[in-house]
Amino acid sequence: MPNLEYKLLMFRLNTETNEKEIDDEISNLLNDKFGLNICNACETWQNSENQMYWQGEEDTTTSDILDKHGYTAVCDKCFHKLEEQENN
Ligand SMILES: [Zn+2]
Secondary structure (H helix, E strand, O other), rough: OOHHHHHHHHEEEEEEOOOOHHHHHHHHHHHHHOOEEEOOOOOOOOEEOEEEEEEOOOHHHHHHHHHHHHHOOOEHHHHHHHHHHHHH
């Protein structure tokens, strides 16, 4: 991973783009290389395939819960919290 970090650093130093564009670029890189995405709720990096719940890719109940909070994707832990709130 040092190689990726080096590239990201060079990217930051050489670019005129704003903070948001840099963040997007880093997100895209981590997504492409490692299949990682950020949980919308706790903002930690997660494995997209097997540690997250995605809007529109699960059953209706799951999508409804995500919809209600305006989330596109959350990690397992956060989803279970949302689910508990829902049932109380
Ligand atoms: Zn989370």
